[in-house]
Amino acid sequence: MELQITATAPEHPAALLDLPWGIPLEQWPDEYLxxxxxxxxRHVVRFARAGDEVVAVKEVGEWAAVREYGLLRDLDRMAIPAVDxxxxxxxxxGADGEPLEPVLITRHLNGSLPYRSMFETTMRPGTVSRLLDALAVLLVRLHLTGFAWGDCSLSNTLFRRDAGAYAAYLVDAETGQIQPKLTRGQREYDIxxxxxxxSGELMDLEAGGSLHPSVDPVLFGQAIADRYEELWHELTRESVYPVGKRHYIDRRIRRLNELGFDVAEMQIQRSPDGDAVTFLPKVVDAGHHQRQLLRLTGMDAEENQARSLLNDLETWMASQDDYTPGDPLGARPEVLAHRWVREVFRPTVRAVPQELRASLDTAQVFHELLEHRWFLSEQAQHDVGxxxxxxxYVRLAAAGRSAAGHLEPATDAETTGP
Incomplete structure (x- = not known):
């Protein structure tokens, strides 16, 4: 059988051909890794360089590889956070002519970490809760699109800093399936x-001394189920309001936005006697600020990062002489937004040395600088600029300290040193 590469983009096969496909993955030389x-x-996984990209290579049976490849492409089309x-x-x-297992290749998610790397030193309980919150949000988003995961766990998830919170990404879709709509039983099975x-993964960390003493694995395992149910109820419940209280609908929509979800459309029915309105939101996945930032600037960022950048953009626009909201003679928001990218965003990020921002995406760097400016301004009681x-920020980072002192470090670890 001849080597065959099925890829998502025409440039990928050429870059992948240089990898040593005739050697079992666990024996690949360091020069490729x-x-x-x-x-x-449960499979052999290695990170390798293919052209200008870093990819994750996983040995798995052909049927499973092709199936997971298709599921990940479907999730990508549905804008679900998952590896590409x-x-x-x-x-x-192999060299002896014996067949070797096929592989599935995914793109490395820049700035992401598996949960075990984040627990290398003891992580605070509040941060553990935020990781589980991020995973609960991911599970809700998957279920809203009809994806039953089948094996939701910390091991099958990657986490990336999203401003002051975390974003969770599905990394293993091997057991998943997509349906038009999930039944309650399917959702409960996933939960x-x-x-x-x-609970089992946290117990394993506890046995290895990597879990904070106040974190109860069983209680935290139940916490993700409780958080999921809270989110699912808020996103899918039907509400009945008096006719004269339409602002209650606006309040409900705002609450959904605060949870990180947008309302695509609304189903509203008046009761037979005309004294009440039944409101059922049609919810889509998170991304209101992401889409707004992308529309205005062409920049693709995490939701919380986008919210932070948009706040700075709007403040900056308000200071421009040629911008007056609603004035047809003033500069359009899109024009000003691109000027902000050119005059504010890019110069600010480039002012941070490359070696200090190599592990972060540019939106996270800018967000941290905005947070640091706020922190310094609070101390000085005036805007420090x-x-x-x-x-x-650069001085603290170069000294090996948290570049934004009020922010928790990327691993949120507690240390016993001075």
């Missing part, structure tokens, strides 16, 4: 699997 933290997997599928490689043979898996914030 990239040293990145790996989570626990790159290719499936089949027809591998129960998540509860059991997460971005230049002063950049200078202090």
């Amino acid at each position: 990239v040293a990145l933290p790996r989570g626990i997997s 599928p790159v290719a499936v490689v089949t027809g591998r043979t 129960e699997v998540a509860r059991v898996n997460i 971005l230049d002063a914030a950049i200078e202090d």
